[in-house]
Amino acid sequence: MNIGLDMMGGDFAPIEAVKGVKQYLLEQNFEGLSLILFGDEPQLTALLIEYDVPKDKYKVVATTQIIDMNEHPTKALKEKTNSSISVGFQYLATGKIDAFISAGNTGAMLVGAMFSLKTVEGVLRPTISSVIPKQDGSTGLLLDVGLNADCKPEQLNQFAVMGSVFSKYIFGVDDPKVGLINVGEEEGKGNILAQAAYPLLKENSAINFVGNVEGRDVFNDKADVMVCEGFTGNVILKLAESVYDIAQNQKVDNPYLNRFNFEIYGGTPVLGVEKPVIIGHGISHATAFSNMVDVAVKMVNTDVLGKVKEAIQKI
């Protein structure tokens, strides 16, 4: 298995990316894994030696350009054809790697995923999700968190299917409970979109729909998979991220609130494209990179995107 990693993406690249690779190999080295590292060769080689990363586990692919965090995604991908992100997607599209990871320019990663990869047959639009730390210790999934600011009810129904498959195969949740983010508990509540999505979710036999979930239910055990359009989802995610910052500012050290440090989850996978793409937070440190490799390995090993494809076609 070849996992591709953009070593130049993120605020602390390439050093934290190198440390992340080292951490992954130390902690949860997967036997058949080869890491394909995209980036500035002299810089990377020096760091990989410095951090004593086993040579048989990686291969450096030299790239000469970097897409900065604030560059226009489409323009940058078109012009910087030898950037770590562009080359990574070329490798992914042509099968030279099985998954691609970057903590770089999120827009460029999304555009790269959408335009260099095929959308899974039957999927209306790919989606991005976020891990949600649940109070009972389990791991929830919220989607969409920003790729689709306006949605049709059918999209929410597909998010439910894709999220359920991901929750099952990557988080190991058996028969994940799916909730529709809404403003009240009862059927019939909500805006036009939520009202229209509810019956689709209710009739969808591919998922375990448990009804509406409210803002107060995001962190409880009412649902494992929570679906909404990307506007509300993005606001929820960024608000949840800020809860961790608040706890830090307030010098509150609490095991549950510490799980709001979204860096520990690594990154967010793009669901609905044919190959695994994982987008990391700009502030990713070693643990985030290590976790992204871990999720990528799991996604390849479980063929979760193949499972998404099967499930979508059953709706």
Add this chain to the structure above:
Amino acid sequence: MNIGLDMMGGDFAPIEAVKGVKQYLLEQNFEGLSLILFGDEPQLTALLIEYDVPKDKYKVVATTQIIDMNEHPTKALKEKTNSSISVGFQYLATGKIDAFISAGNTGAMLVGAMFSLKTVEGVLRPTISSVIPKQDGSTGLLLDVGLNADCKPEQLNQFAVMGSVFSKYIFGVDDPKVGLINVGEEEGKGNILAQAAYPLLKENSAINFVGNVEGRDVFNDKADVMVCEGFTGNVILKLAESVYDIAQNQKVDNPYLNRFNFEIYGGTPVLGVEKPVIIGHGISHATAFSNMVDVAVKMVNTDVLGKVKEAIQKI
């Protein structure tokens, strides 16, 4: 000034309502105030004597019915014409009281406000807001928080005006900064609604528009007044409420997180109707009732709804 209070609404009525009245009169008694208390006369009279509430400050209006928390609002208001909520709105509509407060059935309060009172001239739709505790110690305002799940851009622009007036006159914020809840910082970001609302807010000379605010900005000082449709606003509010519950569950005792106890803010005023209506949380205790009286007194004293009317007509 006559402030009307539904003594039978809320999970802990009438005893907490009586205690709240007592608390208000002890702590911030306003000279010209007369409290008009709607509810079961024998029960109230006994409690008012028991809690030693000064007789010259209140008058009990006997009502014989109660609208329960789970009753259908429109049906209940129509059938229970002698309920504390119905009679309260009759008093408000006919000028016998200057403001009406209840921690009872929220739907019935909204229906009552919308149908027994006139909408302020020029207001497309009334709105409900929520106090947001800011990290810098100041008090933010978020609106709409659930009355209008789907909105037009013009409504968001009006929420901005109504919220600014409320923030200025009730919270004492000078020239409140208005932010549009969105998924990114830059103009042009967002769903169709946010994209269309941005230019209206930018051109609105009646407000101090500071641009987009994201989920991570809800609790920081980027904006004093934050506007969105009621779907996202309701999810934000209920999520914020759950942060307090989480802190309690986790036994975290932190002064800032304690401000997420929304009960301390009393209730949410309906903005855009011609007279002050304040809706309390079902779980309201004495402090919440006391604070609701305080806000009602301020709303009448400052003629905040008259100011809303003037401001709306300037858009």
